[in-house]
Amino acid sequence: MTEPLLSVQGLEKHFPVTKGLLQRQVGAVKAVDGVSFDVRKGETLGLVGESGCGKTTTGRLITRLIEPTGGKVIFEGHDITHMSQGKIRPLRRDMQMIFQDPYSSLNPRHTVGAIVGAPFKIQGVHTEQGVKKAVQDILALVGLNPEHYNRYPHEFSGGQRQRIGIARTLALKPKLIIADEPVSALDVSIQAQVVNLLEDLQNELDLTYLVIAHDLSVVRHISDRVAVMYLGKIVELADRKGLYESPMHPYTNALLSAVPIPDPKGKAGRERIRLQGDVPSPLNPPPACRFHTRCWKAQEICKTEEPPLLQLAPGHQVACHFPENAPALAEPEVAAQT
Amino acid sequence: MSEHFLDVRDLKIHFPTDDGLVRSVDGLSFKLERGRTLGIVGESGSGKSVTSLGILGLHKGGRARISGEIWLDGEELVSASPEHVRRLRGKKMSMIFQDPLSAMHPYFTVGAQIIEAYRIHNKVTKKVARKHAVDLLGRVGIPQPERRVDSYPHEFSGGMRQRAMIAMALSCDPELLIADEPTTALDVTVQAQILDLMRDLQRDFNAALIIITHDLGVVAELSDDILVMYGGKAIEYGSAEDIFERPEHPYTWGLLGSMPRLDREPTERLLPIKGSPPSLINVPAGCAFHPRCAFEGRTGGKANTEVPDLVETEGGHLVRCHLPREERRAIWATEIKPNLESA
Numbered sequence: 001m002t003e004p005l006l007s008v009q010g011l012e013k014h015f016p017v018t019k020g021l022l023q024r025q026v027g028a029v030k031a032v033d034g035v036s037f038d039v040r041k042g043e044t045l046g047l048v049g050e051s052g053c054g055k056t057t058t059g060r061l062i063t064r065l066i067e068p069t070g071g072k073v074i075f076e077g078h079d080i081t082h083m084s085q086g087k088i089r090p091l092r093r094d095m096q097m098i099f100q101d102p103y104s105s106l107n108p109r110h111t112v113g114a115i116v117g118a119p120f121k122i123q124g125v126h127t128e129q130g131v132k133k134a135v136q137d138i139l140a141l142v143g144l145n146p147e148h149y150n151r152y153p154h155e156f157s158g159g160q161r162q163r164i165g166i167a168r169t170l171a172l173k174p175k176l177i178i179a180d181e182p183v184s185a186l187d188v189s190i191q192a193q194v195v196n197l198l199e200d201l202q203n204e205l206d207l208t209y210l211v212i213a214h215d216l217s218v219v220r221h222i223s224d225r226v227a228v229m230y231l232g233k234i235v236e237l238a239d240r241k242g243l244y245e246s247p248m249h250p251y252t253n254a255l256l257s258a259v260p261i262p263d264p265k266g267k268a269g270r271e272r273i274r275l276q277g278d279v280p281s282p283l284n285p286p287p288a289c290r291f292h293t294r295c296w297k298a299q300e301i302c303k304t305e306e307p308p309l310l311q312l313a314p315g316h317q318v319a320c321h322f323p324e325n326a327p328a329l330a331e332p333e334v335a336a337q338t
Numbered sequence: 339m340s341e342h343f344l345d346v347r348d349l350k351i352h353f354p355t356d357d358g359l360v361r362s363v364d365g366l367s368f369k370l371e372r373g374r375t376l377g378i379v380g381e382s383g384s385g386k387s388v389t390s391l392g393i394l395g396l397h398k399g400g401r402a403r404i405s406g407e408i409w410l411d412g413e414e415l416v417s418a419s420p421e422h423v424r425r426l427r428g429k430k431m432s433m434i435f436q437d438p439l440s441a442m443h444p445y446f447t448v449g450a451q452i453i454e455a456y457r458i459h460n461k462v463t464k465k466v467a468r469k470h471a472v473d474l475l476g477r478v479g480i481p482q483p484e485r486r487v488d489s490y491p492h493e494f495s496g497g498m499r500q501r502a503m504i505a506m507a508l509s510c511d512p513e514l515l516i517a518d519e520p521t522t523a524l525d526v527t528v529q530a531q532i533l534d535l536m537r538d539l540q541r542d543f544n545a546a547l548i549i550i551t552h553d554l555g556v557v558a559e560l561s562d563d564i565l566v567m568y569g570g571k572a573i574e575y576g577s578a579e580d581i582f583e584r585p586e587h588p589y590t591w592g593l594l595g596s597m598p599r600l601d602r603e604p605t606e607r608l609l610p611i612k613g614s615p616p617s618l619i620n621v622p623a624g625c626a627f628h629p630r631c632a633f634e635g636r637t638g639g640k641a642n643t644e645v646p647d648l649v650e651t652e653g654g655h656l657v658r659c660h661l662p663r664e665e666r667r668a669i670w671a672t673e674i675k676p677n678l679e680s681a
């Protein structure tokens with residue numbers, strides 16, 4: 001097996017919660033709490049979970065926009081977790097983030113040419129003509145009119161702005177793109193355009209994606225493998241087929257069962273799992289299995305012992321004492337440590 | 339007069355602005371009976387929220403230019419006085435918004451707000467109204483309602499706030515309930531709880547329910563009938579089965595093709611609609627959808643000159659498209675449907 005492009009090991013981010021004038025620390029939001037996964041070259045790994053479960057924070061930790069409080073980020077074999085900003089700069093380019101909000105992530109006072117062209121200048125393309133040509137090529141690649149070089153972001157629709165953001169990202173020639181909810185702010189018909197664009201670009205430019213999203217249907221469509229997060233932890237990680245066809249973690253089962261299905265005839269026959277209540281606060285997450293307050297299978301052990309993330313089928317990891325769909329004969333082995 | 343519970347006829351709601359006239363709703367007609375649920379779907383800016391605010395009379399006194407008729411239980415509301423419509427609001431009809439925080443007052447407890455809404459329309463003591471509020475909070479699934487009635491909105495989680503807003507909307511037994519994106523801001527597991535709740539309540543209260551959303555899954559879960567809006571107009575209307583199983587409008591096909599589905603084998607590619615939704619200041623001439631329509635060339639040059647009428651294709655299923663009915667059906671069966679299903 002080839003070395004993964006990105007390897008995240010026991011990654012942790014505890015945001016301090018302070019109180020009073022002296023900013024005394026009274027607790028911590030465990031936004032990301034011991035997350036491990038690999039992203040292989042050329043694949044798309046989807047990261048799903050409900051709001052506040054730590055998806056965005058994970059992305060920001062990997063790209064070193066924020067500093068982790070524990071764990072490691074290894075990119076192309078280099079441990080970049082504590083690399084200095086000076087040393088990390090060249091790697092920054094290899095790892096780029098696409099953001100959810102196509103409105104606020106573009107500078108409104110810069111033309112599309114300036115926004116998309118800036119990375120080329122950094123890369124040493126210095127002539128005006130050279131930059132213009134490079135920018136126009138990339139605009140065409142993402143399906144924008146190259147003539148729109150001199151326009152400003154507000155002259156574009158939401159979907160077009162998301163394309164401008166993608167063009168800017170591609171201009172840096174990254175190896176890994178971390179896309180945080182790349183389509184969730186877009187209208188349905190535009191979502192599909194951007195999803196197709198991301199797929200085409202991946203094939204053409206040999207890109208690797210980590211796609212963060214809450215929409216389970218979109219994630220199934222674009223991912224090769226999928227990780228499910230709940231309150232700062234990965235509870236299940238499997239290839240697409242395994243995760244969607246035989247989900248093992250009760251939370252994954254509940255999530256899939258909650259997705260409304262656009263089939264008026266089928267709705268009567270569907271068996272549904274309905275969870276009680278909302279996701280608990282990450283400030284005071286439930287002990288042991290964090291899902292036990294909402295889990296219909298919870299037993300005493302779930303409240304006292306944290307279930308480790310184990311490989312229960314080839315390539316299928318689950319953190320649960322009583323998994324669903326688990327093969328009966330499987331010899332569990334601890335996956336998190338490999 | 340109208341014999342229907344709700345009968346909207348040729349409703350137009352236009353807003354004059356510095357940039358020009360915004361035709362947010364441009365000739366919308368539909369009917370709804372008690373005990374039935376109508377889903378209104380469309381992308382952002384298609385006029386869904388303006389329609390719902392229009393029915394509730396919330397544009398009255400503003401800049402909006404409103405024409406057409408809205409018949410509610412035998413009364414016409416467009417020509418009625420703002421005071422009269424205000425009295426109906428909360429009593430006969432009420433609304434559930436996308437963002438419960440903006441619809442609730444942050445400085446008053448949830449209970450106080452329900453009590454006040456109830457006492458505007460019902461001459462009862464505070465004590466009776468409070469009991470009613472506790473009952474309602476329990477009914478919508480708030481745990482320990484006798485305690486939580488004294489909580490402030492910010493002390494509730496997102497799902498509980500949405501439940502509290504539903505309780506508020508139900509406080510006067512409305513006969514018409516309009517829910518505008520009631521679950522868009524919620525997580526999927528909480529959304530499922532709220533959709534179940536709305537389904538149960540609608541059955542128990544026998545109200546007429548309008549659910550407005552951009553999510554085809556959500557409409558399919560709740561609706562008897564569905565209205566698809568594009569550029570301020572209805573472009574297709576029919577039973578939920580008409581819309582999902584034999585849709586006849588190219589825009590509806592586009593919506594279905596854009597959406598990956600969990601209940602089917604994954605398809606290799608999504609089938610998006612080209613371009614983006616129109617500005618309601620410059621709605622394209624003729625069929626508003628023609629710049630994005632893959633079948634525009636098959637309508638003999640009429641697409642960009644003549645606005646197609648909304649005509650019945652069969653049994654209450656209405657479509658606004660110049661393509662002949664037989665051709666639409668053939669395209670759906672041979673060019674669209676197979677691509678939505680195969681891998």
Ligand SMILES: Nc1ncnc2c1ncn2[C@@H]1O[C@H](COP(=O)(O)OP(=O)(O)OP(=O)(O)O)[C@@H](O)[C@H]1O
Binds near residue numbers: 100104184185522
């Ligand atoms: N820039 C942002 N930062 C943080 N959260 C955001 C941002 N933009 C949107 N959200 C949140 O993401 C969720 C989805 O928002 P989104 O804009 O996709 O809604 P939508 O489905 O388009 O709604 P609408 O139909 O009202 O436009 C919401 O809970 C919203 O609060």
Ligand SMILES: Nc1ncnc2c1ncn2[C@@H]1O[C@H](COP(=O)(O)OP(=O)(O)O)[C@@H](O)[C@H]1O
Binds near residue numbers: 015016030051052058
């Ligand atoms: N700077 C911060 N300070 C304190 N808490 C934070 C900070 N950033 C994020 N959080 C908290 O961490 C949790 C995870 O956040 P996030 O990763 O943004 O969730 P997601 O992207 O999955 O919606 C949330 O409870 C959030 O409120």
Ligand code: SF4
Binds near residue numbers: 251292293295296307
């Ligand atoms: S460990 Fe227990 S509580 Fe946690 S998901 Fe499994 S069965 Fe449920």
Ligand code: SF4
Binds near residue numbers: 588633661
């Ligand atoms: S009228 Fe013409 S352009 Fe409009 S939807 Fe029908 S085929 Fe397309």
Ligand SMILES: [Mg+2]
Binds near residue numbers: 055056
């Ligand atoms: Mg996020």
Ligand SMILES: [Mg+2]
Binds near residue numbers: 386518519
């Ligand atoms: Mg709206």
